Amino acid sequence: xxxxxxxxxxxxxxxxxxxxxALSLRLHAVFERAGYGEVWTPAIEYEDVLRRGDExxxxxxxxxxxxxxxxxxxxxxxxxxxxxxxxxHYGGVPAPLRLxxxxxxxxxxxxGSGRARExxxxxxxxxxxxxxxxxxxxxxxxxxxxxxxxxxRHRVGLGDGMLYRTLLDATEVPxxxxxxxxxxxxxxxxxxxxxxxxxxxxxxxxxxxxxTLPTLRGGPDVLARINASVGAALDNLREVYELLAERxxxxxxxxxxxxxxxxxxxxxxxxxVYDPAVxxxxxxGGRYDGLLGRFGEPRPACGAGLDxxxxxxxxxxxxxxxxxxxx
Amino acid sequence: xxxxxxxxxxxxxxxxxxxxxALSLRLHAVFERAGYGEVWTPAIEYEDVLRRGDExxxxxxxxxxxxxxxxxxxxxxxxxxxxxxxxxHYGGVPAPLRLxxxxxxxxxxxxGSGRARExxxxxxxxxxxxxxxxxxxxxxxxxxxxxxxxxxRHRVGLGDGMLYRTLLDATEVPxxxxxxxxxxxxxxxxxxxxxxxxxxxxxxxxxxxxxTLPTLRGGPDVLARINASVGAALDNLREVYELLAERxxxxxxxxxxxxxxxxxxxxxxxxxVYDPAVxxxxxxGGRYDGLLGRFGEPRPACGAGLDxxxxxxxxxxxxxxxxxxxx
Numbered sequence: 015x016x017x018x019x020x021x022x023x024x025x026x027x028x029x030x031x032x033x034x035x036a037l038s039l040r041l042h043a044v045f046e047r048a049g050y051g052e053v054w055t056p057a058i059e060y061e062d063v064l065r066r067g068d069e070x071x072x073x074x075x076x077x078x079x080x081x082x083x084x085x086x087x088x089x090x091x092x093x094x095x096x097x098x099x100x101x102x103h104y105g106g107v108p109a110p111l112r113l114x115x116x117x118x119x120x121x122x123x124x125x126g127s128g129r130a131r132e133x134x135x136x137x138x139x140x141x142x143x144x145x146x147x148x149x150x151x152x153x154x155x156x157x158x159x160x161x162x163x164x165x166x167r168h169r170v171g172l173g174d175g176m177l178y179r180t181l182l183d184a185t186e187v188p189x190x191x192x193x194x195x196x197x198x199x200x201x202x203x204x205x206x207x208x209x210x211x212x213x214x215x216x217x218x219x220x221x222x223x224x225x226t227l228p229t230l231r232g233g234p235d236v237l238a239r240i241n242a243s244v245g246a247a248l249d250n251l252r253e254v255y256e257l258l259a260e261r262x263x264x265x266x267x268x269x270x271x272x273x274x275x276x277x278x279x280x281x282x283x284x285x286x287v288y289d290p291a292v293x294x295x296x297x298x299g300g301r302y303d304g305l306l307g308r309f310g311e312p313r314p315a316c317g318a319g320l321d322x323x324x325x326x327x328x329x330x331x332x333x334x335x336x337x338x339x340x341x
Numbered sequence: 342x343x344x345x346x347x348x349x350x351x352x353x354x355x356x357x358x359x360x361x362x363a364l365s366l367r368l369h370a371v372f373e374r375a376g377y378g379e380v381w382t383p384a385i386e387y388e389d390v391l392r393r394g395d396e397x398x399x400x401x402x403x404x405x406x407x408x409x410x411x412x413x414x415x416x417x418x419x420x421x422x423x424x425x426x427x428x429x430h431y432g433g434v435p436a437p438l439r440l441x442x443x444x445x446x447x448x449x450x451x452x453g454s455g456r457a458r459e460x461x462x463x464x465x466x467x468x469x470x471x472x473x474x475x476x477x478x479x480x481x482x483x484x485x486x487x488x489x490x491x492x493x494r495h496r497v498g499l500g501d502g503m504l505y506r507t508l509l510d511a512t513e514v515p516x517x518x519x520x521x522x523x524x525x526x527x528x529x530x531x532x533x534x535x536x537x538x539x540x541x542x543x544x545x546x547x548x549x550x551x552x553t554l555p556t557l558r559g560g561p562d563v564l565a566r567i568n569a570s571v572g573a574a575l576d577n578l579r580e581v582y583e584l585l586a587e588r589x590x591x592x593x594x595x596x597x598x599x600x601x602x603x604x605x606x607x608x609x610x611x612x613x614v615y616d617p618a619v620x621x622x623x624x625x626g627g628r629y630d631g632l633l634g635r636f637g638e639p640r641p642a643c644g645a646g647l648d649x650x651x652x653x654x655x656x657x658x659x660x661x662x663x664x665x666x667x668x
Contacts, residue, residue, distance in 0.1 A: 015432075015637035017390045017425050019383050020413055025426045028378025028440070035369075035379065042362075051355025052362065056346050056459050057384065057445060058403070058415075063344045076385070078405035078415075086347055088385075088405075098344050099352045105342075113355070118384060132383050310342035 022123045022131025030326075034134070037163055037326050038116055041136045044159040048151075050114035050138045055095035057118070061087040066308045067094035068278060076120050076131075088120035093279070093302065093317050096139050101309035104141075111141035116322070130323075137299065137319030141306065144314035146253035149283040149301055153254065154261050156287055156297065156318040164329050168289045168296070170266050171231075172254065173273030174247040175280035175300055181227060181244055185220035199228055200274040228272025236269045247282070254283055279305045287320065291331035296324045349450045349458025357653075361461070364490055364653055365443055368463045371486040377441035377465045382422035384445070388414040393635045394421035395605060403447050403458075415447035420606070420629065420644050423466050428636035431468075438468035443649070457650075464626065464646030468633065471641035473577050476610040476628055477584035483614055483624065483645040484590050491656050495616045495623070497593050498558075499581065500600030501574040502607035502627055508554060508571055512547035526555055527601040555599025563596045574609070581610055606632045614647065618658035623651045 019025065026034065042052065061077060064087055075087040089095050092115045104111055116136045123129040136159075140152050153170055160168045178199060182192050191214060198207040211224045223240075230236040234255055237248050251269065258264055275284050275298060284300030299318035306313045346352065353361065369379065388404060391414055402414040416422050419442045431438055443463045450456045463486075467479050480497055487495045505526060509519050518541060525534040538551045550567075557563040561582055564575050578596065585591055602611050602625060611627030626645035633640045 016429050017393070017636060018387065019390075020385055020387060020407065020411075023383030023385060025383070025430065026381035027430060028380060031379040031381055034381075052358040053355060054353035054358055054361075056350030056352070058347055058350060058447070058459065060345065060347060063346075066344070076405055076413075078403055080347065084347075086403075102343050103352060103354060120385070132385065309344060 020131060022121075022129060024132075033329075034322060034326055037329065038134075038136060038322055040162050041159045041320065041322070041325075042114070042116060044155065044162045045114035045136075045138050048112070048138075048155055048158075050112040050140075050155075053096060053099060053113050053115055054117065055089065055092070055099055055115075057089055057120070058086045059089065059095060059098070061085040063098060064089075064094050067097055067305055076122050089117070090121045091119055092117055092135055092137060092319060093139060094305070096317075097302075097305045097309055097315070100139075100141055100306060100313075101311040105311055108142070110143045112138065113141070114138045134322040135297075135319045136322050137297070137317060139315060139317040141315045142313050143316070144303070146250050146257055146283070148314065148316045149250070149254045150257035150261070152299060152316045152318045153283075153285055154258060154263055156285075156299070156320065157258075157263050157266050159320065160287065160289075160296070160325065163325055165289050165325075165332055167291070167332070168266065168287060168328075169268055171268050171270035171273055171286045171288065171298075172251060173270045173284050174251060174282060175275065175284040176282060177244055177247045177271060178227065178274065180247060181223060184243060185216060185224060187214060187216070187224075195224075196274065199272055200276070202272075204228055204272075230271040231268060234269065236271065240271070250283060275300060283316070285318075287318075289328040289332065291335055292324070292328045294324060296328055297321050347458060349448075349456060351459075360656075361649060361653055364656065365461075365463060365649055367489050368486045368647065368649070368652075369441070369443060371482065371489045372441035372463075372465050375439070375465075375482055375485075377439040377467075377482075380423065380426060380440050380442055381444065382416065382419070382426050382442075384416055384447070385413045386416065386422060386425070388412040390425060391416075391421050394424055394632055403449050416444070417448045418446055419444055419462055419464060419646060420466060421632070423644075424629075424632045424636055424642070427466075427468055427633060427640075428638040432638055435469070437470045439465070440468070441465045461649040462624075462646045463649050464624070464644060466642060466644040468642045469640050470643070471630070473580035473584055473610070475641065475643045476577070476581045477588070479626060479643045479645045480581065480610075480612055481585060481588050481590055483612075483626070483647065484585075484593050486647065487614065487616070487623070487652065490652055492616050492652075492659060494618070494659070495593065495614060495655075496595055498595050498597035498600055498613045498615060498625075499578060500597045500611050501578060501609060502602065502611040503609060504571055504574045504598060505554065505601065507574060508550060511570060512543060512551060514541060514543070514551075522551075523601065526599055527603070529599075531555055531599075557596065557598040559596060561596065563598065567598070577610060602627060610643070612645075614645075616655040616659065618662055619651070619655045621651060622648075623655055624648050 075090045078086045123131045279302040280300040281303045282301035286295040286298035297320035301316040303314045402417045405413045445461050450458045606629040607627040608630045609628035613622040613625035624647035628643040630641045
């Protein structure tokens, strides 16, 4: 007799758990060595507190009710609760703050979507270091952590969360028309994106810019292929690249100017981490200079999170592939 | 501006988290060395699945609703989900199964009660080893783990979850009168217990037995002070004592014949772990031979769970006291 667990959750048995624990310990050691102190936030929080940090629809979180009828929500990411923790415990502390975490996050998912409702995240948050310097530190740490986990071929897709929005400003796309474009871009549905752009009836140079930018992926030369004013984003990306090149990590980077990430709080550099052995992103992150201010503690910040179970799958797949190569 | 977290939950900052992680690793190493493989069960499960293992009222768990309206509940202990996991993944496997876990559990608590709504448990479950042999293995492991955590003065209170119930049978207390007696005993309210027993109007020897048994605490001689047929419980406790004496752990044991534990599934030996430096139990456990059968996989089983944050507080208090002693 099998007793089901909710869709998107699963049991982990000892063989896999031993590997997941070893992997978490390795990632933790990298973060700790870099000066990131681990924190824990409750798995359940008041929804109205967490909503300060996130404008996404409430269906995203799993909600429950307090004994007084207040709405609680299970943490659906680590960054917003840690922003809350920083405001509560480190208010007015000016020095940079380096925090890391290992915790499960919970999302309500559609049945049959195959997405995880419970997933283990390990990551870092760097508070108080603005701009490319902070971005590069966090991205380098994610790259190091995956190297320490035994991955050899991992890459970082690098973009800017405001880039396309700035372009929509520059090309004067009406506010009401923007959301479907950003959603198509987020889904990486470039066919739908192009159709929607064509329907706007823009002048040719504006249309070309909006259609071309999401296709720009590759080395630093792609930055030279934009002939439009998109603010400081490109300068910042160039600087991140230079700083990571100094650390010997330039060959890990792929500029991906159409990159958008799910969470709504990113204000600058964003990135995702991949390994060629598996089809899904292993994690990602970005700069969220506005988030702490929403908790009354305005400070620049940048973070990275890895999905530990996905990194584990990439480890296994890399080992399998290496084994085949040797055979 | 402070943004509150729900009562009974708390943030853990890096200094404390470092110590909690080190403590968890030590406990985990003891369990793993003894052959206990770590498992993970989802923090949320279907309520009707977990209710198979527990008849306690539903308020005990934090409940939430699925996208299809099914009732989910956050895990409120580790043992029932692991019994479910064993039935799902190890059905028909006859060999003893040794599993351990480190996970937070969640309970709804009354505001102002000071009790934790979110607490980190580390523990073991030994499946398929019946009787005193299994009990002694689990209790020895709990004692070793606390020693490894740096405690020096910890003690185990040892009783039997069926002992008082057997006595209520033997003294022919009507079924309907038993619950308030067991509740008073569970609260350790011996005054209320005695008053309720007196109200029953029992014959003097029966009354004496019911009033005296909960006061019997101490070395193995207390077992000789019961002149009544209470089934196999006393023989089993004697055997557990002998087995632990062979392991050199006899001086850790305190018989506590009035011990009752909160969870309803215990069928034999039960125990709680204490340290004189702190006023609360650090953990406990017992034998639950009926639980796996409720999931269709009848097997004897016994487990122990430690509250990691409480063990940590005992560590700190022991260090402080040792420091004072040296000064």
